[in-house]
Each structure stands twice: as structure tokens, then as C-alpha cells.
Amino acid sequence: MTTAKRDTYTPETLLSVAVRVFNERGYDGTSMEHLSKAAGISKSSIYHHVAGKEELLRRAVSRALDGLFAILDEEHARVGRPADCLEYVVRRMVEVLIAELPYVTLLLRVRGNTDTERWALERRRDFDHRVAELLKAAAADGDVRGDVEVRLATRLVFGMINSIVEWYRPDGGGIREGDVADAVAQLIFGGLRSGA
Numbered sequence: 001m002t003t004a005k006r007d008t009y010t011p012e013t014l015l016s017v018a019v020r021v022f023n024e025r026g027y028d029g030t031s032m033e034h035l036s037k038a039a040g041i042s043k044s045s046i047y048h049h050v051a052g053k054e055e056l057l058r059r060a061v062s063r064a065l066d067g068l069f070a071i072l073d074e075e076h077a078r079v080g081r082p083a084d085c086l087e088y089v090v091r092r093m094v095e096v097l098i099a100e101l102p103y104v105t106l107l108l109r110v111r112g113n114t115d116t117e118r119w120a121l122e123r124r125r126d127f128d129h130r131v132a133e134l135l136k137a138a139a140a141d142g143d144v145r146g147d148v149e150v151r152l153a154t155r156l157v158f159g160m161i162n163s164i165v166e167w168y169r170p171d172g173g174g175i176r177e178g179d180v181a182d183a184v185a186q187l188i189f190g191g192l193r194s195g196a
Contacts (some may be wrong), residue, residue: 009041011049011059018056027057027106027196028113054116061110061120063083065104066098083143086134087189091130093161094181098168105165128158144192157188 017039021030036043050056057177073076076088095103107124110117132154140142144153162183168180 004139009039009045009049012047014046015056015063015134016040016060016102017061018053019106022057022060023105023109027053027117029112049162054114057106057110057114058116058119059115060103061107064096064100064107065099065120065127067103067174068093069123071096072130074126080146081143082134082137082141083189083193086131086138088129089134090157090161091181091185092190094164094184095166095177098170098177098180101165101168101170108162108165128154131157148192152194160184160188 013060018030018035019028021034025034032046033044035056039046047052050059058157071089071092074092075090077085077092079085107120110120112118112121132150135144135154135157138148139146139150164180164184168175170177
């Protein structure tokens with residue numbers, strides 16, 4: 001049985017198990033032994049797929065970051081009035097967060113204790129900065145309120161979106177993915193758009 005399991009394990013399935021364990025125990029609180037037990041394979045089998053725990057972390061946070069950065073390359077995030085681009089980006093951020101929930105959850109929990117965590121934090125700051133630039137441009141156009149400081153508004157927007165990882169569960173509660181994106185956009189832009 002162990003041999004069959006070992007034969008069917010892939011880097012992707014191992015990554016999925018690692019992300020679940022990292023989110024449950026914390027990255028620092030997870031050992032290779034924990035990962036081995038959770039995956040039902042030996043530590044040497046894990047090392048067959050990856051160099052170690054930090055490589056799994058880097059793959060996991062890369063998946064979340066790549067999903068977020070890809071949004072900024074989409075046409076609706078680049079073309080049009082900055083306020084419309086910003087609203088599109090906000091909706092897509094919610095969609096990516098929900099689609100990659102365990103990976104984004106892990107990304108939001110890194111604290112900078114390892115090289116990989118510091119790299120992830122730096123990329124997150126870059127993404128946040130690029131979204132803040134859209135908000136700043138929308139404010140300069142007069143499409144969003146000018147009486148709310150841009151850095152504060154940006155933090156509040158990210159706070160609302162990032163909090164989704166704490167309560168959203170894909171399996172229930174009667175809350176559909178699309179409803180979450182709609183509600184976030186309505187709440188944020190109902191308060192941010194000028195004349196609101």
C-alpha cells in the first residue's frame with residue numbers, strides 16, 4: 001500500500017498537503033516529520049520531490065502571488081479609467097483569493113522569518129503598491145473621494161479583502177463566490193466613489 005501511495009504522489013499533491021499543514025500548524029511549527037505523516041509517505045519520498053520545507057513554502061506562496069500579479073496584466077486592469085480598473089482588480093483579487101484560498105491564506109500568514117518569507121513579503125508590498133497607484137490615479141481623476149487619504153483607503157481595501165481568508169469556506173454557508181466579489185465591490189466603491 002505504501003508503494004502504491006508513493007507512486008501516485010506528485011509535487012502538486014504534496015504541495016497541497018504541505019499548505020494544509022502549514023496553515024494548521026504554522027510554517028515555523030511544521031517539521032518534515034509532520035509533512036511526512038500528513039502525506040502518508042516517508043521523509044525521503046518528500047525529498048524526492050523537493051529540497052525541503054522552504055521549497056514547499058516558496059512554491060505555495062508563488063502560486064498565490066502569481067495569481068494576484070496576473071490580474072494586473074489582464075486588459076480590464078490596464079485599459080480604461082483608473083477607477084474602473086481598480087474596481088476590476090478588487091473583484092478579481094476576491095476571485096483569486098477564493099480560488100486559491102489555502103495558498104493565499106498561507107501568503108497572508110508569512111512573517112519574514114526566512115528568506116522565502118521575506119521574498120514573499122517584498123512581492124506582496126509590490127503588489128499592494130501597484131494597486132495603491134491605481135487608487136491614487138482614480139483620486140487624481142476625481143472618480144474616488146479625495147477626503148480619504150490614499151494610503152489609509154488602500155489599507156482598508158486590503159483589510160476587507162484579506163479578511164475573507166478567515167471566514168470564507170467554499171463548502172457552505174450559502175455564500176457563493178460571486179456574491180462575495182459583488183459585495184466587496186459594492187461596499188468598497190459605494191464608499192469610495194465620489195458622489196457616493
